[in-house]
Structure formats: C-alpha cells, structure tokens
Amino acid sequence: MNCYIHLDKPAVATCHECGMGLCRDCVDNSAYTIDNHPLCHDCNLKQASADLADAKSKKIWSLVKFIFGSSFLLLGISIYSSTGDIMNAWIYAGIAGIPAAFRSTRDSKREQVRKGVRDALTTDMMDSVSNTFIDLLVRIAAIIILAPITAAFAAIKNLFIFISSFGKVKNAQLAYDYLSSGQDIAEDVTPVGVSDSVVPQIAPTTTPDIPQQTILESGNLSSAGVPQSPVSYIPQGASAAVMPKKTNTGLLVGIVLGGLLLAGGIMGYFLWYVPYAKDRDALRTYVLADNVFLRSSQMAGVEYNILEKIPYGSELITYNKNAEWASVKVNGIEGYMASPYLLTQADFNLLNGVWGDADSRMCISSSKCRLAILDFYKDNQLASGSTGWQIYTKNKGQKPNTVFYPRLYDKSSKFTDFVFVTKNNASGERVVVCYSFDNETETPVFRFKSAAPSEGYIKNATVSYGKIKISFDNYETVEIPLY
Known part of the structure; x- marks a missing residue:
C-alpha cells in the first residue's frame, strides 16, 4: 500500500482516525499523534481546527466568568465599605461562588464533617425528619460560609486561565496555519484517495519560516505553537502560507471594556454615590450646647467611647434620631450624640438669634436653660435677631444680671429655677420670664x-406671702402670684 498523498512512496503507517496509508514523510510531519499513532493531513487539520475553537472559547468564557465573579466580589466589598453590613456584604460577594460551594459541600470529607455536626446536634433526636432538616440547615450554612471563598478562588483561577489562553490560542493558530497551508504535504503532488477532502497544491511562499516544533500526543499543543510528539518533528525549513485570521478581538475588547465599566460603575455607585446620596438626603441638625461628646457607641457617662468634642453651632449629618440618641456624622466621623443637644435648623436659627452679644451666650451655658428660652420664644411666637427679641447679659458670674437662678417653686428640686429678661430691640419693651425643670427629664416647665x-438688672428673687418678688438694682420690683 502506498501513501494516500505521495503515491510514489510506500505507506509505513496508517492514520489512527481514518486508516489512510502514510509514508515516512507524512508520519514525521504529522502534527498530532494519538497513542503514538500519527494522523493524516485531513485529520490533523480537523484536530487543529477543533483545538483552535476550543482555545478561543476558553479564552472568552474565562474572561466572562472572571468579570461575573469579580463583580459580585467588588459588590460585596462595596456594601461593606459603605454600610458596614458584613452579613449582606458576605452574601452578595458569594453569589458567584454558590455553585462551587454547593459542589464542595457534597465532597465526602465535608459530608462526614456535616454528618458529625448533625449527629452532635441530634444526639437525643431520632426523628428522621428532624435529622434531615438539621442536615439541610448545616449544608446551607456551609454554602453561605464557603461561597465568597470559592468565588474568590474561581475569580483568580479564571484570571490565570484567561492570561494563559493567549499563548494557547497563539499556539493553536500556528498549528492550524501550518496545516491549512499544506506545508506538511507540500510537494508537486495532488492528494488523492479522500473523496471529501482534496488538498490543493501549495506553491512556495516567501513568508517567514515556522521554527522547528515538536509534536505532542493526544492533540495537545506545545509551547512553541504546534502540537508535539516525542518522536516526530516538523521540518526545520517549512514555511507557512499565512491565511487571513478570523479573530474575536472586537468582542474581547468589548467584553473587557464592558466588564471594567460594570465593575467601575458598581464600585462608584457603592463607594461614592451611595454615601454621597445618604449624606445629601440626611437630616441636618445643630449643636445647642458649647461642647457635646461624639461617641462611638450609645453609652453615656464613660470616657472610652468619646471620639470628639463638638462645639456649639456645628452642623451634623443626622441619619437617625430618637428621644435619646442620634446617629450622626461630623467632620467626616460617624458616631452617636445625645438627641437633647441637637436642634433642627429652624430652631437653631431662632435660638442663635437670641444672643444680644457673645457674653450672653457664654453666660447662659446650660443646655436646659437654652431650651427653656427656645420654648418661650416658640410658644409666644417671638422673633429673635437684631430687629426682634434678644437677651443681653453681663459676663458669666457677675451680679446683678439679667439672669437669675433662685428656688421659687420646689425647694427640694435637683435643679434651680431659671429667671431671665429679654428685650424687644424695636420697641425697648422688656419682659421677665421664669422656668422650672423636671427632675427626671430636665424638660423646661x-x-x-x-x-x-x-x-436694670435682677438683684434678687424671693417668695413672700404667696407672691414672687423680682427685685432690680434700680430699686424697682415686679410681683407675680406664686400659683
């Protein structure tokens, strides 16, 4: 039997796939071998085409899987960075790893561990339904725990596969080009004997030579670019007629750019826009006391959780506020602050306009007294500011003054009463006002x-014969019924 390509040469072997006779040259030039048996030209070309398609497919899918998995990992990281919610962050990060985590929980060793946990939890429970339910819970918990880990490993694995696929695609392309150019059978002989595949005569070309490359068994490509076998070689001087390549460059670029845009969009949304929108839409409150502690936890009376002292008038981004505590952000720091020390913008503007000068605010430093003043202005619909009602005092501690702290109503109260004088800047009218405070809540009464x-300034305030007498330093007195 002669070679089916080179009719003048005797066959020394047959193709492992189709059984065609092959001469020594065809055997030596076979790009692929299976079980140490060569393939004919057509079967070599078919194998090279399949390897090239497989390499390109793996390249694309490894990139798609990497983008998919890493996007959810970035989503989980972003959720944790923006909200601190580790549970939701862990769940979202592990979405892409759920299938791998599910498969891993079916591993025999892990199955034994889960069975041991189940048995430990059900020592006194022989009911099979309960055992099955607990086994399911253990498995679900294992999947939740493992999912982000398997997702991270899968993303890294697919990244390495994508990087290495460039070399594999190049090698497969070289092998395909070599075989499709007919250099493994290049002689002035037209192949015969195969009805469905007639290989045309290949004319000499001036394209660069393909370097010597070895043939690899079982259809695997060598790092040099062509399949290799331990015993067969491609001729040193063989040249390849390079055929036009159909590449997926545009698709790959689109996928990469799309993945980068998706990842960047997710990161930008959670790392920038979500915090920005959260701060933008949050309530603004203002500090009414001179210095209020910003704390890391909702616990007063301790020092270990103090973050900063926040001065009077500071604007706070307030996320949540109840009767006792407010979750706030100030100077870029998030923490907690006692709610009674915070005012809305309208209330703060009203209170801040009360002070006739800097001494007045410093003189009335107690937050409960400031809240009493605010309560009086709001209840009586008084306007503050230079054209409204304001309080003018002397320096703190000086007497007589326009503020006074007697005990008029409850001698045993924890707090003194608070008497102050406020003035209408437009008319010159003045009124004297008195407030008490609730022993439990400090609420102004x-x-x-x-x-x-x-x-004149208040010199004294006393109770006599059922009347309160407010004495001024200009010898004038104001009398008010005690009840």
Whole structure:
C-alpha cells in the first residue's frame, strides 16, 4: 500500500482516525499523534481546527466568568465599605461562588464533617425528619460560609486561565496555519484517495519560516505553537502560507471594556454615590450646647467611647434620631450624640438669634436653660435677631444680671429655677420670664412672664406671702402670684 498523498512512496503507517496509508514523510510531519499513532493531513487539520475553537472559547468564557465573579466580589466589598453590613456584604460577594460551594459541600470529607455536626446536634433526636432538616440547615450554612471563598478562588483561577489562553490560542493558530497551508504535504503532488477532502497544491511562499516544533500526543499543543510528539518533528525549513485570521478581538475588547465599566460603575455607585446620596438626603441638625461628646457607641457617662468634642453651632449629618440618641456624622466621623443637644435648623436659627452679644451666650451655658428660652420664644411666637427679641447679659458670674437662678417653686428640686429678661430691640419693651425643670427629664416647665422695668438688672428673687418678688438694682420690683 502506498501513501494516500505521495503515491510514489510506500505507506509505513496508517492514520489512527481514518486508516489512510502514510509514508515516512507524512508520519514525521504529522502534527498530532494519538497513542503514538500519527494522523493524516485531513485529520490533523480537523484536530487543529477543533483545538483552535476550543482555545478561543476558553479564552472568552474565562474572561466572562472572571468579570461575573469579580463583580459580585467588588459588590460585596462595596456594601461593606459603605454600610458596614458584613452579613449582606458576605452574601452578595458569594453569589458567584454558590455553585462551587454547593459542589464542595457534597465532597465526602465535608459530608462526614456535616454528618458529625448533625449527629452532635441530634444526639437525643431520632426523628428522621428532624435529622434531615438539621442536615439541610448545616449544608446551607456551609454554602453561605464557603461561597465568597470559592468565588474568590474561581475569580483568580479564571484570571490565570484567561492570561494563559493567549499563548494557547497563539499556539493553536500556528498549528492550524501550518496545516491549512499544506506545508506538511507540500510537494508537486495532488492528494488523492479522500473523496471529501482534496488538498490543493501549495506553491512556495516567501513568508517567514515556522521554527522547528515538536509534536505532542493526544492533540495537545506545545509551547512553541504546534502540537508535539516525542518522536516526530516538523521540518526545520517549512514555511507557512499565512491565511487571513478570523479573530474575536472586537468582542474581547468589548467584553473587557464592558466588564471594567460594570465593575467601575458598581464600585462608584457603592463607594461614592451611595454615601454621597445618604449624606445629601440626611437630616441636618445643630449643636445647642458649647461642647457635646461624639461617641462611638450609645453609652453615656464613660470616657472610652468619646471620639470628639463638638462645639456649639456645628452642623451634623443626622441619619437617625430618637428621644435619646442620634446617629450622626461630623467632620467626616460617624458616631452617636445625645438627641437633647441637637436642634433642627429652624430652631437653631431662632435660638442663635437670641444672643444680644457673645457674653450672653457664654453666660447662659446650660443646655436646659437654652431650651427653656427656645420654648418661650416658640410658644409666644417671638422673633429673635437684631430687629426682634434678644437677651443681653453681663459676663458669666457677675451680679446683678439679667439672669437669675433662685428656688421659687420646689425647694427640694435637683435643679434651680431659671429667671431671665429679654428685650424687644424695636420697641425697648422688656419682659421677665421664669422656668422650672423636671427632675427626671430636665424638660423646661413654664412658670410665668411679666413686664419688666425698661432698665436694670435682677438683684434678687424671693417668695413672700404667696407672691414672687423680682427685685432690680434700680430699686424697682415686679410681683407675680406664686400659683
């Protein structure tokens, strides 16, 4: 039997796939071998085409899987960075790893571990339904725990597969080009004997030579670019007629750019927009006391959780506020602050306009007294500011003054009463006002208001014969019924 390509040469072997006779040259030039048996030209070309398609497919799918898995990992990281919710972050990060985690929980060793946990939890429970339910819970817990880990490993694995696929695609392309150019059978002989595949005569070309490359058994390509076998070689001087390549460059670029845009969009949304929108839409509150502690936890009276002292008038981004605590952000730091020290913008503007000068605010430093003043202004619909009602005091501690702290209503109260004088800047009218405070909540309790002398400072406040007497340093007195 002669070679089916080179009719003048005797066959020394047959193709492992189709059984065609092969001469020594065809055997030596066979790009693929199976079980140490060569393939004919047509079967070599078919194998090279399949390897090239497989290499390109793996390249694309490894990139798609990497982008898919890493996107959810980035999503989980972003959720944790923006919200601190580790449970949701862990679940989202592990979405792409659920299938691998599910498969891993079916591993025999892990099955034994789960069975041991189940048995330990059901020592006194022989009911099969209960055992099955607990086994399911253990498995679900294992999947949740393992999913982000398997997702991370899968993303890394697919990244390495994608990087290495460039070389594999190149090698497969070289092998395909070599075989499709007919250099393994290049002689002035037209192949015969195969009705469905007639290989045309290949004319000499001036394209660069394909370097010597070895043939690999079982259809695997060598790192040099062509399949290799331990015993067969491609001729040193064989040249390849390079055929036009149909590549997926545009698709790959699109996938890469799309993946980068998706990952960047997810990161940008959770790392920038979500915090930005959260801060933008949050309530603004303002500090009414001179210094209020910003704490890392909702616990007062301790020092270990103090983050900063926040001064009077500071604007706070307030995420949540109840009767006791508010979750706030100030100077880029998130923490907790006692709610009674915080005012809305309208209330703060009203209170801040009360002070006739800097001494007035420093003189009335107690937050409960400031809240009493605010309560009086709001209840009586008074405007503050330079054209409204304001309080003018001397320096803190100086007496007589326009503020006074007697005990008029409850001698045993934890707090003294608070008496102050406020003035209408437009008309010059003055009124004297008194507040008490609840022993438990420190809530201001209105007692009285009365016209005050146009001038003078409070010298004393006493109770006599069922009346409260407010004495001024200009010898004028204001009397108000005690009840």
